[in-house]
Amino acid sequence: MSTLTKVLIVLLTIASIFLCGIVVTYVASEVNYKQKYENQLSSYQAAKKNEDNAKTQLNNTIEEKGRDTEKLGEQIASLEEQINKLKSDLANAERNRDLANRKVNDWVAIVKDFSKTIENNEKLTKDALTERDLKEAELIKQDKELKDTTAALMENMAIVKQLQEGSKRLLEEKTELQNKLDQYLRQYGKAIAEPMPVTPDRGAVSLAPPTKDIDLNGSITEIDLKNLLAEISIGTADGVKEGMRFHLTRGDKFICDIVILDVWPEKAVGWIELLQDQPRDQPKIDDKVSTNL
Amino acid sequence: MSPVVQSRGKKITAADNLYTVILAVAFCVVLATAVFVAYQCYTQYETIFKIQ
Numbered sequence: 001m002s003t004l005t006k007v008l009i010v011l012l013t014i015a016s017i018f019l020c021g022i023v024v025t026y027v028a029s030e031v032n033y034k035q036k037y038e039n040q041l042s043s044y045q046a047a048k049k050n051e052d053n054a055k056t057q058l059n060n061t062i063e064e065k066g067r068d069t070e071k072l073g074e075q076i077a078s079l080e081e082q083i084n085k086l087k088s089d090l091a092n093a094e095r096n097r098d099l100a101n102r103k104v105n106d107w108v109a110i111v112k113d114f115s116k117t118i119e120n121n122e123k124l125t126k127d128a129l130t131e132r133d134l135k136e137a138e139l140i141k142q143d144k145e146l147k148d149t150t151a152a153l154m155e156n157m158a159i160v161k162q163l164q165e166g167s168k169r170l171l172e173e174k175t176e177l178q179n180k181l182d183q184y185l186r187q188y189g190k191a192i193a194e195p196m197p198v199t200p201d202r203g204a205v206s207l208a209p210p211t212k213d214i215d216l217n218g219s220i221t222e223i224d225l226k227n228l229l230a231e232i233s234i235g236t237a238d239g240v241k242e243g244m245r246f247h248l249t250r251g252d253k254f255i256c257d258i259v260i261l262d263v264w265p266e267k268a269v270g271w272i273e274l275l276q277d278q279p280r281d282q283p284k285i286d287d288k289v290s291t292n293l
Numbered sequence: 294m295s296p297v298v299q300s301r302g303k304k305i306t307a308a309d310n311l312y313t314v315i316l317a318v319a320f321c322v323v324l325a326t327a328v329f330v331a332y333q334c335y336t337q338y339e340t341i342f343k344i345q
Contacts, residue, residue, distance in 0.1 A: 001309050009312045013319035020326035027333045034337050 214291045216240060220248065221267065223283055228272040230258050232289050240268045246289040254293070255283050 218234035230248075234240050246258040258270035272283065334341050 001312065006312055009316055013315045016319040017322050020322045023326050024329055027330050030333075032337050034339075 214239070214244075216244075216246075217288065217290045218246070220283060220285050220287045220289060223285060225272075225282065228275065229261075229269060230272055230283060231267055231269050232258065233267060235264045235266045235268050237265045244291065246270065246291055247293050248283050248287050248289050249293070250284075250287050253281070255281055255287060258289060 216234060216238060218232045218238070220230055221233050222231040224230070232240075232246065240260060240263050242260055242263055244260045246260070248255040248258055256275045257273040259273060260268050260270040262269045276282070331341050
């Protein structure tokens with residue numbers, strides 16, 4: 001065997017060992033792509049499954065959101081209706097509040113006027129009470145005078161009664177005496193002459209002066225049938241006086257009479273007399289009154 | 294090719310069987326490498342030559 005062959009054998013062996021070492025090192029250190037592929041494939045399938053689940057959840061979520069959106073839309077619509085209703089209620093409430101404020105202001109003014117009126121009325125009431133006390137004192141005085149007058153009248157009535165009895169007795173005595181005198185004179189054919197009154201004759205009676213109609217006309221302004229009182233539209237300015245009698249007529253029909261009790265410048269109040277029983281003949285407001293029929 | 298010692302004026306040389314052994318070792322190394330590569334291919338790709 002030649003030397004070259006030997007050298008080549010040695011070199012071939014060294015190169016073979018070297019290359020085999022490189023190949024073994026490379027193959028041993030190479031990545032296992034199949035396992036990596038399987039891992040990636042399983043990861044991909046898991047990811048795809050997760051994607052499907054996520055899509056399903058997304059669709060469910062989208063459907064729920066759609067339903068929630070519809071519900072919220074309905075709630076928004078109902079709330080808008082409520083808002084509009086509340087706005088209209090608010091406007092009504094504000095309008096009522098303004099009216100109430102206006103009424104309050106009016107009532108405040110009315111109350112002030114009433115306060116002034118009450119003060120005036122209190123003053124008038126005090127004056128009226130004072131006047132009433134004076135009138136009561138005068139009335140008591142007049143009552144006392146009336147009692148005295150009544151007592152005097154009773155005494156006079158008793159005297160008149162006694163005088164009437166005396167006059168009756170004298171008349172009977174006169175008749176008896178006259179009968180006796182007639183019987184006595186008849187025997188002699190004579191008759192008694194007409195007796196002459198002891199009191200002198202006063203002569204012819206003079207005529208009363210001619211009268212004229214007062215001719216006042218008015219109408220009924222108020223009437224109180226319970227107390228039989230009526231108010232007429234004319235007073236002292238027209239010549240009405242206490243005690244005057246007015247005739248109340250409706251058309252050509254007589255209703256009743258009114259006797260005046262109190263008189264003011266523009267009106268007068270009187271007592272109703274000769275009232276009819278039928279309801280249609282009761283006096284009413286605006287019926288005509290006059291002093292002459 | 295037996296290893297014969299050249300005792301008389303000749304150089305000492307290795308017997309030819311030595312080179313045969315060297316060649317056998319190299320062959321075994323290459324064979325072992327091929328087997329290892331085949332084993333790796335089979336375990337990783339479940340085939341030796343076929344491309345999936």
